[in-house]
Amino acid sequence: MKPANLVNQSSSWFGAEGPACDIVISSRVRLARNLAGFEFLPCLSPEQKQEILDKLREAILSSELGDTVFFVDVDHAAALERQLLMERHLISRQHAAGKGPRGAVIASGEAFTAMINEEDHLRMQVYAAGLNLHDCWRRINRIDDGIEQKVEYAFDSQLGYLTACPTNLGTGIRVSVMLHLPALKLTGHIEKFITAAKDADLAVRGLFGEGTDAIGDFYQLSNQVTLGVREEQVVEEMSKNIVPRIVEYEKAARQTLLDERPHTLDDKIQRALGVLRSACLISSQESLYLLSSVRLGVNLGRVPEVSLAMINELFLQTQPAHLQIRAGKMLDADQRDALRAQLIRQKLSNN
C-alpha cells in the first residue's frame, strides 16, 4: 500500500466511538527501544542506520501486527507523503523532517505505527479511540515481546531500556491521551488544569506533541517519569486517577455553560458554524479553531444536524497535505484555503 492511499480512509482510532470520546479523543502508548551493539542515532553513520533499518524492518514485519501492514521508506518518500503521515499522527514532525535511512511500519488501521531511526532506533506506538490505555498497553507489550525475540535491545539492570535521551530511560514508556477541553478554556479554568498536570509530573502539549501549541483547545497529556515505575502503574494512574478527573472537570464546566451561559455557548457554536458554512477562504488554523467549537456543540446536542464522525473527518481532511494529495497536485496557500473552504461548505451544508 502507498501512503497516499491513506488519504481516503478514516483512521481507526480517530473515531466517534470509545469510552469518554466526547472529551478523550484518543489514547496512545509508546515505547522507546534501541538495539544493543550499536551507537545511538546522533553518532551513527548512514551505513549503520541502514543496517538498523533493515534489521528492525524485518523484525517488525514478521511480528503479529494484524491486517494491512506496510512499510514506508521515509527517506525516499515524497515531501507531501511524509507530511500526510505526520498529519495522521503516524510519524513525528522530527521523523518527517529528518535525514538519512529511516522508515515507518504502519498496521491495523493505523492503530499501530513504528518509527525506525527517529530519536531512538525504534519508537513504536499503539493508538485507541477514547480512553482505552490498558488496551494500548496490552497490544504494544505483546508486539514488543515478539520483536524482542528477534533482536537484542540495549538494556541495563539499573537504568532499564537505554535511550538516547535520559528522559526516556527505564521503561521507555510514554502514556498519553489527546483531550478536547473547550469548556475549561471558556470558563477560564484551563490554567488550573495545566498547573495541576505539571505538578503531577505530566507534560501538557499541543495537537502534534513536542513543541506544538494547543490550538483549538486540544491538549496532549503524557507521563514524564519513565524510570523507577512499572508500566502498568503508569497506565493505571493515568486511566484511573488522572484522566477521569479531568473528564469530570470538563463535564462540570460544560454543564455550567449550559446552565448559566447558554447564549454565550450557542453564540460561539453557531458563529463558528456560520463562518465554516459561508467562508470562501479559510486557513487550517482558523478551521481547526472553529471546528473545535462545533465539536463542543455536537457533543452537547446543540447541532443535531452534524455528526461527530463528520467533524473528525473534517479535522483530518482539511490539513494541507490531505488537501493536496486529494487534489492530485501541489497547491499554494491561497489555493489550499479556497479548496478547504469549499470542502467544509460542502460537508456542513444544511441539505
Next chain:
Amino acid sequence: MLCQICKENTATIHLTEIDQGQRTETHLCQQCAQKQGLAVQSQIPLNELLSNLLAAAKSVSEAQAPGSAFSQPDVPCPQCGMTLRRFSETSLLGCPEDYRLFQNELMPLIERSHAGHSQHCGKVPSRTDQRQKNEVELLQLRRQLEQAVKAEDYETAARLRDQIQQLQ
C-alpha cells in the same frame, strides 16, 4: 479568584511578600506571572540543567587536583566520540556506554527527570540473563513488601519475604 493584572484568568500563582513587617499578597494567572518574570518553571529543560551542572563541575574540578570525579566537558567518549558539551546542546547521548562514562554528571539529571528514581523496576527483556532479571524482580518485591508492611498486611508480607529469600 481572578488574576489581579488581567482580571480575566483564574489566579493560580499566589505570592506573599513580607517587606519591613508589611505583608502583601499578590494573586496572578500563569501568563501574567510569566510576564512579570515570576512564574516558576516546574519543568526545566534537560540541557539547561546540564549546562548548570557542567558549570558547577568545572568550578569543582578547577578547585581540586586533576583526576577529580567529574569529566571535562570536551573529553570524548572513546566509543562514540560524544562529549558532555555536545550532550548539553542536544540532550542526546551517543551510545549506551556514555551512561557509564558520564555517570557522575548524568545521575543527578536522571534523578531530577524521574522524580528522584534511579533504579529501573519495569519490564525486563526475556533475553536478559537470569541474574539481571532477578535484580529487577528483587527490587519490585522489596517495594511491595514495604507497602504490605505499611498496610499491616502481614500475610502478603510473609509471602513476599519468602519469595525474596528464594531469589537471593
